[in-house]
Each structure stands twice: as C-alpha cells, then as structure tokens.
Amino acid sequence: MDSVTQAALGAAVAGMIAGRKASPKVLVAGAMLGTVPDLDVFIDYGDPVSDMVKHRGFSHSLFVLFPFSLLLAWCWHRWRPATAFSFLHLWGLVAACLITHPILDAFTAYGTQLLWPLPVSVAVSSIFIIDPLYTLPLLVTLLAALLWRDRIASLCKAGVILSSLYLVWSVVAMNLIEQRVENQVAGTALEGKPVFVSPTPFNTVLWRIVVLGEDRYWEGLSSLLDESDTVDFLEKDRGHWPLNDKPSTLQALERFTRQFIRYEENGSQIIATDLRLGMVDYLPFRFVFASREHHADWQFPLPVQLNSPEVRIKHLPSLWLRLLGNQEIDADLCHVSEVCHDSAPPSS
Known part of the structure; x- marks a missing residue:
C-alpha cells in the first residue's frame, strides 16, 4: 500500500495498543514505525527487475520483523528507562506497528515475501495499492483522536476496525468475481x-x-x-x-x-x-x-x-x-x- 496508508495504519495501531497511555507522540512513533519496512526501496539490487522482485523481501518478513521489533523495544527501554510502558507492552506496540505493514501489503497484487528467506510470496490481490475507502477511516479517526485526546485509544481502535472490515469485504468481493469467472469458463x-x-x-x-x-x-x-x-x-x-x-x-x-x-x-x-x-x-x-x-x-x-x-x-x-x-x-x-x-x- 501507499506510504500515507501505512503511516496512518501504524499510528492507529500504536494508539489502539497504547490504551490509556496513548498520546500524540505515540501516534507519531507509530506512523514512523509503520513506514519502516518500505525503506528497502532505497536498496539498489543492480537492475530494475531485481529491484522489483526483491522489494517487500527481507524487510517485510515476519522472521525479520519479530526479532527486529524486540531489538527496537529493548534499545528504547534501555535508553529511556523512565518510559511509561512496560517492556512487554512496548514490544507488543512496536511489533504490531511493524508487522501490520506487510500483512496489509499481502492483500495487494504485487505480493509480499512474508516468510523470507523461504521462496514464498503472498498476494491475495483483493485491494488496489491505493484505496481511499480503506485509508479514510484511519485518517478521520486519527484526526478526531488529536482533537479529543482523552479518547485516542478508542478512536484509533474504531479506525482499525472499520478499515479491517473493508479489507474483509474486499476478499468477499473478489470471491464473488472469481465465482463468476469459474461459472463462465x-x-x-x-x-x-x-x-x-x-x-x-x-x-x-x-x-x-x-x-x-x-x-x-x-x-x-x-x-x-x-x-x-x-x-x-x-x-x-x-x-x-x-x-x-x-x-x-x-x-x-x-x-x-x-x-x-x-x-x-x-x-x-x-x-x-x-x-x-x-x-x-x-x-x-x-x-x-x-x-x-x-x-x-x-x-x-x-x-x-x-x-x-x-x-x-x-x-x-x-x-x-x-x-x-x-x-x-x-x-x-x-x-x-x-x-x-x-x-x-x-x-x-
């Protein structure tokens, strides 16, 4: 998905998991974490085909992001011991912001190597790489959360639920079309x-x-x-x-x-x-x-x-x-x- 959507998803997930400890700073951190996996676009693999097929590779792998989230949480907790989050709470927040990125990407046609280094590419193909109907619930609830800061967690949760329901609908719609094609051929x-x-x-x-x-x-x-x-x-x-x-x-x-x-x-x-x-x-x-x-x-x-x-x-x-x-x-x-x-x- 596009960077705006991934940042909005990361912010909403962070606000939802932070709960009563949610704040604008947490939302900003979540937005930044939500875009981290796409930093692999700056890697030059030597030719445009390799750049294409290796994008969404190691940086989108669950085998990489889980330990990477653990490392980030440990570093943050060590350098900022006065943080309001326990280590496990912080790790869960970081991991969720990072991992929801490739999971969402897996619903697009491009494909995502969720299990890298295994040669498996997941591409559900139920949603276009830019879909306003997925993104708008996240953006609207995040804006509302900044206006009503005592309700950040609940508003972020509402945004994640609405966008997730739309994602489920996309799979249902795709299955309806697939059934049409199967019947016709x-x-x-x-x-x-x-x-x-x-x-x-x-x-x-x-x-x-x-x-x-x-x-x-x-x-x-x-x-x-x-x-x-x-x-x-x-x-x-x-x-x-x-x-x-x-x-x-x-x-x-x-x-x-x-x-x-x-x-x-x-x-x-x-x-x-x-x-x-x-x-x-x-x-x-x-x-x-x-x-x-x-x-x-x-x-x-x-x-x-x-x-x-x-x-x-x-x-x-x-x-x-x-x-x-x-x-x-x-x-x-x-x-x-x-x-x-x-x-x-x-x-x-």
Missing part, C-alpha cells in the same frame, strides 16, 4: 487455466480478470453492479520466449508473476511485460531482456525497464461508467488497445 477450453483477479484503481467494485492460455490470454472487466454476470473477454496474443537461453532475471520475474507475462519481439528487442499490474495496454512493468544489432546474435545485458504508457484522462469517465455497471462501455475501453478484439472463451 466451465465446460470451455479455459476451464482449469490460471486466472488472475484484481480490483481496478481506488475501488473494490470493478475488477480486472486475466485468464492465461499457452500463447494467448483473455482480459476482461466485471463490476459487482453488472446486471449480467457474463464477462466480455478480450483475446490477446501472449507470445513466447523465442530463444533457448533464458536470463536468470527473466526466470525470477516468471516466478514472481506466476507466469503472468506477455512476450513480444519488437525489432531488435525482446520485451517481457507483467500482466498483473495495469490494464489493457496500460501495463507499466515492461522490461527489455535481450537485444541485438541488425542480424547479430542476441545479447543479454542487464534488463532495462521501458517508460510507462501515459494514462489518458479521456478514458477515466468510461471506467467510471463501467464501474456503475454499464457493460456496453467495454467496446470503448477496447479501443485503448489497437491489438485487442472481442472474443468469448473458446469452447471445448
């Missing part, structure tokens, strides 16, 4: 194929669906407000890696994305694109993994990330109408891409 050639479902930006009403085939993939939108449960899929070329050799960085990206990758040979470059993040042709994570000059042999330099496509403001009203259940707008959204075309899932 049943008995077709897409039955049993990998499916990726994630919310579109800033909401949990309109969802993006990607069904992965061997050399094709199908992308569609489904809103909880749709009158029909049928998803109008766009069939698109997935491509394949054309060479025998495969760079280790590409193998890492394949594991990270669970194979949800599109390959394309663009003249003197071979490009791999993460299909999970973005929509239609607004796919920001595109990397050049091989290049050559004229007809020379392919070379595998360090991967280079291509510039993200610009978001066209004129398409935002269409997305809003689609969220409200206007399924006729799917044809207009298809025009965002010059290579897509309407296609139902292939029959068996």
Whole structure:
C-alpha cells in the first residue's frame, strides 16, 4: 500500500495498543514505525527487475520483523528507562506497528515475501495499492483522536476496525468475481487455466480478470453492479520466449508473476511485460531482456525497464461508467488497445 496508508495504519495501531497511555507522540512513533519496512526501496539490487522482485523481501518478513521489533523495544527501554510502558507492552506496540505493514501489503497484487528467506510470496490481490475507502477511516479517526485526546485509544481502535472490515469485504468481493469467472469458463477450453483477479484503481467494485492460455490470454472487466454476470473477454496474443537461453532475471520475474507475462519481439528487442499490474495496454512493468544489432546474435545485458504508457484522462469517465455497471462501455475501453478484439472463451 501507499506510504500515507501505512503511516496512518501504524499510528492507529500504536494508539489502539497504547490504551490509556496513548498520546500524540505515540501516534507519531507509530506512523514512523509503520513506514519502516518500505525503506528497502532505497536498496539498489543492480537492475530494475531485481529491484522489483526483491522489494517487500527481507524487510517485510515476519522472521525479520519479530526479532527486529524486540531489538527496537529493548534499545528504547534501555535508553529511556523512565518510559511509561512496560517492556512487554512496548514490544507488543512496536511489533504490531511493524508487522501490520506487510500483512496489509499481502492483500495487494504485487505480493509480499512474508516468510523470507523461504521462496514464498503472498498476494491475495483483493485491494488496489491505493484505496481511499480503506485509508479514510484511519485518517478521520486519527484526526478526531488529536482533537479529543482523552479518547485516542478508542478512536484509533474504531479506525482499525472499520478499515479491517473493508479489507474483509474486499476478499468477499473478489470471491464473488472469481465465482463468476469459474461459472463462465466451465465446460470451455479455459476451464482449469490460471486466472488472475484484481480490483481496478481506488475501488473494490470493478475488477480486472486475466485468464492465461499457452500463447494467448483473455482480459476482461466485471463490476459487482453488472446486471449480467457474463464477462466480455478480450483475446490477446501472449507470445513466447523465442530463444533457448533464458536470463536468470527473466526466470525470477516468471516466478514472481506466476507466469503472468506477455512476450513480444519488437525489432531488435525482446520485451517481457507483467500482466498483473495495469490494464489493457496500460501495463507499466515492461522490461527489455535481450537485444541485438541488425542480424547479430542476441545479447543479454542487464534488463532495462521501458517508460510507462501515459494514462489518458479521456478514458477515466468510461471506467467510471463501467464501474456503475454499464457493460456496453467495454467496446470503448477496447479501443485503448489497437491489438485487442472481442472474443468469448473458446469452447471445448
């Protein structure tokens, strides 16, 4: 999630756990602790793919954050022995502020290595990386807590409960969409194929669906407000890696994305694109993994990330109408891409 949300969550959790000892200083400390795991963004792993797949790694691991929280609590208690908190109370507060950060991140599509160094990435994909409906309850109750300081703990608790209920709702909504897709592809050639479902930006009403085939993939939108449960899929070329050799960085990206990758040979470059993040042709994570000059042999330099496509403001009203259940707008959204075309899932 974004830094504002993580800071707000850390502050609210700190205020809630501090109880009667909660104060504005505790909220500030909680906000700072809530952003600590994301400091790994300042680490350069040598190339953009490694920076991507190793983000939310060790700094988001429960195996690291638990002992780190113990160390922080011990240092604080040793240097500030007059603190109002007992050691165990302080440790619980620090640990909760740190650990709720990666747990929340695990609900996004990007994925979080909660069990690093084990090669396990958790990505529930039920909430977008920025969702005002999750963040606003935290911000509103924190503002109220600063105004009514005798009720800091109870107000912070209310904010955490409200935002957590919204998170639970996001999982319920995602399961509803997944059931729609499962019902639609049943008995077709897409039955049993990998499916990726994630919310579109800033909401949990309109969802993006990607069904992965061997050399094709199908992308569609489904809103909880749709009158029909049928998803109008766009069939698109997935491509394949054309060479025998495969760079280790590409193998890492394949594991990270669970194979949800599109390959394309663009003249003197071979490009791999993460299909999970973005929509239609607004796919920001595109990397050049091989290049050559004229007809020379392919070379595998360090991967280079291509510039993200610009978001066209004129398409935002269409997305809003689609969220409200206007399924006729799917044809207009298809025009965002010059290579897509309407296609139902292939029959068996």
